[in-house]
Amino acid sequence: MTSASWHARISCGRDTGAGFLVTERHVLTCAHVVARSRTDTVTVSFAHGTEGQVPARVVAQGGWDGRETDPGDLAVLELGRPVPMRPAEFAAPSDAYGDPPRRLLAYGFPKRSEEGTLAEYRATADQLIAGEWVQLEAWAAHGQPLVPGFSGAAVTLADTGRVVGMVSAAARDPAVRNGRMLPAQVMARYWPRLGELIPTPGYGREDKERLLQLIEAVSGGKGSVGGEGGAGSLECRPDGLYLDAVGPLGPPLPPHGFGSLWDAAWYLLSEVPDTAAVTRFSARLADFVEDARLRAALRSWPSRAGDEGPGGTNPVRRSAAPAWSPILVEIADSGSGDGRFMVEVSVYNGRHRRLVGSRTLPVERVRPYALERIDEAYRELEPDARELIAFVLPRRRLNTDVAGWQRSADDDSPLGSFAPVVVLDLERRRSGALQHKLVQKWRHLDARSAARLHRIGCSATGQNPVRLTVGLRQGAVDMVGFGTPPRVNGTLRLFGASLNAAVPVLLWPRSGCRGGPSHEDCRGAEFLDRLAEHLTDLPPVELPSYIHELREEAHASDAPERHWAHDLALLWEDPRCLPDPDGYRHSPVG
Structure with a gap:
């Protein structure tokens, strides 16, 4: 010495x-x-x-x-x-x-x-x-x-x-x-400044100094933590944020928990082997901060100009942009029976998935929260990324007009005219067997230039769902078009049958005919004719883009009659560009 x-x-x-x-x-x-x-x-x-x-x-x-x-x-x-x-x-x-x-x-x-x-x-x-x-x-x-x-x-x-x-x-x-x-x-x-001087794996002095400044800004009120799930909620407490960062299989809470946000952050930096856990902590904390700039800074930490990753290392990037860079919005019943929903927004760059926000909210707060986090998710996309906004919804809510949501408080245009918007079925997304079948289906679809459409008209609501499921599997159907929305039990059962057959694409009008015995000339039949005319010769992987163009055309039209695609809904699911890592499937603090 x-x-x-x-x-x-x-x-x-x-x-x-x-x-x-x-x-x-x-x-x-x-x-x-x-x-x-x-x-x-x-x-x-x-x-x-x-x-x-x-x-x-x-x-x-x-x-x-x-x-x-x-x-x-x-x-x-x-x-x-x-x-x-x-x-x-x-x-x-x-x-x-x-x-x-x-x-x-x-x-x-x-x-x-x-x-x-x-x-x-x-x-x-x-x-x-x-x-x-x-x-x-x-x-x-x-x-x-x-x-x-x-x-x-x-x-x-x-x-x-x-x-x-x-x-x-x-x-x-x-x-x-x-x-x-x-x-x-x-x-x-006890003296956070000391953390800057102590070596920690993956993060340098400037990284820790910056994180401490951001946490002090949150604790000091510059970016006051409030709103739903704010400072007084279980979600935003240091213990809950820590558990969210390490996940259900990570190190347990220390015996006495954490007395402050910095306590939890420093423990993650200095005593948890997973160096990515503290970035998840920072991103999760951002979700409870009202100030947009502070929220963005927390979510992007430790990135600085020219420094994209921990300790000054640049992340590995794919050599070519994927076909889609999805922004995933999962909306599920909270399970508490009080009319509240778990809303989780994340964004993909390649196979890397980054959480943007996760919150349990009353129904009236779901839309504004989701739209705000979607807007922030765009900051994570590469400049040449092809965005796809994918809503994962419970089956009984698949007809929700998410594509028609006003894009922001300052933009009255529908979300579906701004970017490609699709919906996914929550139950099917959580099924390992059906996800496996969907991957197999897409491998066959990649080899074909056009998809095969199966029509289910307005008068078919009495069809046997089990026979439909088996028939769609045997017939190797790529798309199912419905002439009526999934608002009545008969159509809902056929929707479920199509989803269980691992059909990658479902299309339907959100409004219109409710089904019945005689519908030869109804709007549902016309809708299916238009689908066949416009979409059946197109490659399935590009359907979100074509539907987006149709929505733009419909919303821009000044014709006296509504465009046939003004309320066109698209369920499109390719698990290869929407992998579902266990880390975000259920938030431990949600």
């Missing part, structure tokens, strides 16, 4: 302890060393230094309350003037442990040792006791024990001199040669 002048002796009245310099103006020590700082003067002097005694004041504490077992035994001292010596450097949190054990050194100032002295120790294990400290045991049966005067001393790696923690207590019995270390990552819970 090289000579380190940043080791400090702390004096507070008659009490003496140790500390260490972490910036040119800040020294860390134990809170109990400066417990009398309100009445007694605090001074700092440095090992091997010529600065003499430098006055200091306590500017932050970890909340230690005076008892030996109290957590947060940390104090941050601000020096009366900058000092010229180089501050301590930190090791990664895991570097304190190993097999064989790492030799650790502490530089303390016991009585009658003005120059200070070294003690050799090692960490018993990496397990946190009481969620706060690590047990130290003597490296050998002889040598300097931890005694008063070592409290606040930096615990360093003997071979590199880098800091892994701070001595917070010694055994009361001198014959028991052990003590306690507050690990560096635990100290950063």
Whole structure:
């Protein structure tokens, strides 16, 4: 270990302890060393230094309350003037442990040792006791024990001199040669600025500094967390955000949970092996922030100009843009029976899926929330991406006019005239067997230039659903066109039969005929004739684009009669461009 002048002796009245310099103006020590700082003067002097005694004041504490077992035994001292010596450097949190054990050194100032002295120790294990400290045991049966005067001393790696923690207590019995270390990552819970100095896998100092600034902006009210699922809800609490970030198979909550957003973020940075978990935390937090700029900054963290990924690495990009870059909007009953819906919006770039927002909402909030998050999802798309807005809806709500939703508060035009809009059946999307059959179907469709249309007219509502399912499978049908919307039980059953046959494309008019015995010349028959005329010679993979053009044409038409496709609905499902990773299927905090 090289000579380190940043080791400090702390004096507070008659009490003496140790500390260490972490910036040119800040020294860390134990809170109990400066417990009398309100009445007694605090001074700092440095090992091997010529600065003499430098006055200091306590500017932050970890909340230690005076008892030996109290957590947060940390104090941050601000020096009366900058000092010229180089501050301590930190090791990664895991570097304190190993097999064989790492030799650790502490530089303390016991009585009658003005120059200070070294003690050799090692960490018993990496397990946190009481969620706060690590047990130290003597490296050998002889040598300097931890005694008063070592409290606040930096615990360093003997071979590199880098800091892994701070001595917070010694055994009361001198014959028991052990003590306690507050690990560096635990100290950063109480003084967030310290997190910038501690190495963490995948993220550099600037990344952590930026995340801390964003979280402080949220906590300080600049981007106030509010609305449905706001700060008072289970979803937005640090514990819930943590669970959402690690997923159901990730590390459990620490025993005492998290006291703040930064506590949870720092734990993800420093103690969770999955380096992507903290980006999911940031994106999830964004969903509860009202300020659009702050929301976008949280969602894009840690990206900066020219720096797209953790630690300054650029993400791997596909060599060619996929056929579609979907924006997926899943709307499902919450299951609570109170008329609330789980709304989840995510966006794909290639096979990578990024969550944009997830919230449980009353029915009147579903549309504005979904439209707002769809707008934000566009920020994640490549400039040359072909967007596809795909709504996943419960089967009984497939006739919802999502394509007709007003695009935004400032744009009255329908969403379906702005971009290709399709719907998917929620039940079928959750079926592994039907998704497998759909993939097989699309492999055959890729080899053909046109799709085969099966017509189900208005008068066919009495058809046997089971026979229809089996017949559609045997007939290798690619598309089913309905002359009547799925608003009555007969048509709903035939819709279900077509979905169970793994038909990739269903089309229907959202309004019009309700079915019956005699409908030779009704609007439903005309609608099916137009479908056959316009779509059956087209490649199925391009149907969302063609339907979008038809919707544009219908909404732009000033003819006295409504365009035949003004309320055309399209169910189009290709699992290959809409993979469904388990990580977002159900939010653990939803």
